[in-house]
Amino acid sequence: MAVPLMDPNAQFAPYLSELEQIAADVIRSGRFIFGPEVQAFEAEAADYLGVRHAVGVANGTDALSIALRCLGVGPGDEVLCPAYTFFATPETISSVGATPVFCDVDPVTACIDVDDARAKVTGRTRAIVPVHLFGQCADMVALRELATERGLALLEDAAQAWGAEQGGTKAGALGDAATFSFFPTKNLPAFGDGGMITTDSDEVAELARMLRFHGSKDKQTFTHVGYNSRLDAIQAAFLRRHLREVDSWNEHRRTVAGWYAEAGLGELVELPAVAEDNVPIWHLYVVRTDHREALLAACSERSVGATVYYGSPHHLQPVYADLGYGAGDLPVTERLCATGVALPMFATMTRAQVDEVVEAVRAGVPAGVR
């Protein structure tokens, strides 16, 4: 039995005709950019997350650039971020003229190591951008303490964490602002690109609304150099409908994680762990093994999806060579880059598919080898 790494389309099958109707309604409305669908989605998203403002933008990368600027990050500033994340995190810090300061990650959550972040604060540090990697929150209590103590802005990169919680609060409501991506493989997916900035601050929200639209409130007066970063009405309409499903999709992903453990995957590879207080949403299910090539080969032979995310840490990327990091500087990050492998995880995955994946892994990494 072939098992894909992810299967985004399968989850829409039960309400495909409704989605077709939604698309038809938007087409007939003639409102394709912003408009009532975007407004309604922003209100429903803010309500779901428990924040005062949600601002739709074109994608999660723009959301980061805009949110960084809204929090006052600019040329000459340093911003603390993990080196183990999607490239958009440091890329946007650089794109607003600041310098990413790469921190190691916690071996349990794979999110930013707060002690390392604390040690790297300087007089130029302006913000911290923790990433809720693979759908599990960074330690926001300790980060909030650090941010308050040193007067830093705290921006959650929650691209991978729609619906995740820490201490009963949703990702997206844990920092000064947060950003999301609605890329089609994300837990809350669009049928194309989409993104969002969330915040409780009226000032941040107002500036974000201007920056996403060329730095203007009214198309007449331009007070900032901004972006053309709009959320399409058709994506907002689809997202509103998916929002009604996302909790059950996330719940099923947690069930799948439980099945992996039950099926004995933990005897073969190191399973991802969850910190106390966190409710993860398993955007990706990333196990760790010293025998990654053998695992990948066995999965490929059986048509089981398995792939490496972030195989090369950002502090060692050529684009950041000038920053002067060297191999061995961020040992946990480097180890995760060398040993992490994502196994199939999706909202319609069956127990039989889980068993198939575990058998494929066993063929590559026999019990006792780990």
Ligand SMILES: Cc1ncc(COP(=O)(O)O)c(C=O)c1O
């Ligand atoms: C952690 C993280 N940040 C930012 C982004 C950027 O989002 P987008 O692809 O919507 O621009 C992603 C997307 O993969 C991501 O995983």
